[in-house]
Every structure is written in C-alpha cells, then in structure tokens.
Amino acid sequence: MPQRPYIVGNWKMNGTRAQLPEARAIDRGAARHPGVRVGIAPPFTLISAMVEAVQELTVGGQDCHTQTAGAFTGDVSAAMVKDAGAGFVIVGHSERRAMHAESDAAVRAKAEAALDAGLEVIICVGESEAQRDAGDAEMVVGAQLEASLPRGDGLVPRLTVAYEPVWAIGTGRVAAPSEVAAMHAVLRAKLIAIYGDEGANVRILYGGSVNASNAAELLATPEVGGALVGGASLTAESFLAIVAAAGPAAD
Numbered sequence: 001m002p003q004r005p006y007i008v009g010n011w012k013m014n015g016t017r018a019q020l021p022e023a024r025a026i027d028r029g030a031a032r033h034p035g036v037r038v039g040i041a042p043p044f045t046l047i048s049a050m051v052e053a054v055q056e057l058t059v060g061g062q063d064c065h066t067q068t069a070g071a072f073t074g075d076v077s078a079a080m081v082k083d084a085g086a087g088f089v090i091v092g093h094s095e096r097r098a099m100h101a102e103s104d105a106a107v108r109a110k111a112e113a114a115l116d117a118g119l120e121v122i123i124c125v126g127e128s129e130a131q132r133d134a135g136d137a138e139m140v141v142g143a144q145l146e147a148s149l150p151r152g153d154g155l156v157p158r159l160t161v162a163y164e165p166v167w168a169i170g171t172g173r174v175a176a177p178s179e180v181a182a183m184h185a186v187l188r189a190k191l192i193a194i195y196g197d198e199g200a201n202v203r204i205l206y207g208g209s210v211n212a213s214n215a216a217e218l219l220a221t222p223e224v225g226g227a228l229v230g231g232a233s234l235t236a237e238s239f240l241a242i243v244a245a246a247g248p249a250a251d
C-alpha cells in the first residue's frame with residue numbers, strides 16, 4: 001500500500017504561545033484529511049505546549065545535539081526533544097548546515113542520536129545555486145545523502161529524507177518538477193543502494209517555496225512523498241491549502 005503523503009511545517013525561529021490557536025486550527029483542518037500525515041516542527045520552546053494543544057498533528061524538533069546530555073550550553077539533546085513530547089526531529093536543514101557549519105558527519109551523528117532516542121528523523125539535503133549552475137547538483141546532493149544517512153538495521157521505517165535546494169528556500173523560486181523528479185530518482189537509487197529493498201519505502205519530501213499554488217504539481221511528481229514547508233506553514237490558511245493538495249477531505 002502506498003504511504004500517505006507527509007506534509008511537514010518547519011516554523012523555524014517563529015512562534016510563541018500566541019501562535020498556538022493557529023496550530024489548533026491546523027490540527028482541526030488536518031483531521032479532515034485522513035489520507036495525509038501532517039506534522040509541525042515549532043521552536044523547541046513551543047514543543048510541549050503544541051503537543052498539549054493538538055491531536056492529529058505530529059510535533060517535531062528542528063535540530064538536536066549528537067550527545068544525550070552534558071556541558072553543551074544552549075544545546076538540546078534528542079532525548080530532551082522526545083521528552084518534550086515530540087515524535088520526530090529535522091536534522092541537516094541547510095540553514096543549520098550553513099549558519100552552524102554542520103557537516104554531513106555531524107548530521108549523520110544527529111540522525112543516529114535521534115533514532116537512539118526513539119524519534120523519527122527527517123534528514124535534509126540540497127545543493128546551492130552555484131552547484132546547480134555548475135551542473136553538479138545531483139553529484140553534490142547524492143554525496144550529501146550518502147554521508148548524512150544513519151546506518152543500521154530496522155531504522156528505515158523512522159526515516160524521511162527531504163530534498164531542499166538551497167536556492168529555492170524562502171525565495172519564491174521553486175524547483176521545476178523535472179528537476180525534482182531527476183533529483184528524487186538519484187536519492188531513491190542511493191537509498192536502495194544503502195538499505196536494500198527497504199530503501200524503496202523511505203519517503204522523500206520536496207522543500208523550497210512550496211505553497212498552495214505549486215503544491216499539487218510538486219506532489220504529483222514521481223518519488224515525491226510529501227513536502228517540507230517553511231513560510232507557508234505559519235498560518236492555517238496557507239498550510240491547510242497544501243494539506244488539501246496532498247489528499248481530499250473526508251467529508
């Protein structure tokens with residue numbers, strides 16, 4: 001049976017308790033689309049409150065540390081994210097790779113820490129504009145994935161990959177479906193090479209300026225199992241339009 005499409009909102013450094021009614025509205029709307037799995041990754045500070053506020057949504061973190069505890073001022077471990085009530089964590093977002101100098105090895109260690117803590121994990125990869133212009137996008141992103149993926153038995157059911165071209169994030173420029181299809185095929189082949197047949201079951205999300213008007217076409221693209229949404233996930237109106245593009249309402 002094909003998996004439900006997975007639509008994940010990444011709130012980035014946005015949101016205080018004042019936005020909980022918005023999360024509740026998203027939750028109510030998501031409940032009307034049982035064929036779609038919907039998640040939100042708010043800032044750490046909102047995870048617990050959002051978990052309390054919603055029923056249908058899966059709530060996640062946007063990052064975690066590689067270690068479980070210790071002298072790491074300002075950091076948050078995967079076990080803490082889990083303890084706050086989250087079900088998943090995003091690792092390797094390009095903003096963290098760029099602004100916090102996270103290497104593929106660090107991303108892999110974070111993914112392994114998240115899985116060890118009992119969380120699902122969304123691993124992000126994506127090329128820069130210069131890399132795409134140079135014709136290197138598929139090579140760069142394939143290598144990024146290979147070096148960022150956790151290894152081990154039994155982890156595939158808790159793994160999601162997100163392809164997010166850096167030049168498409170927050171820019172309003174969305175990758176063409178043909179570019180997305182080509183890249184997702186590369187990623188799928190890599191997943192199967194690493195995990196065997198099970199690699200065929202890992203969802204691959206597209207992210208980068210997904211909105212109500214482009215979501216349907218992107219979600220219909222081969223090997224696109226959902227979307228990772230930044231800006232358009234911040235309001236129920238814009239996010240639920242994307243959820244609706246992923247699957248019909250039940251009533």
Ligand code: PGA
Nearest residue numbers: 169170208209229230231
């Ligand atoms: P965007 O962000 O939808 O605002 O482009 C996507 C992301 O960074 O996950």
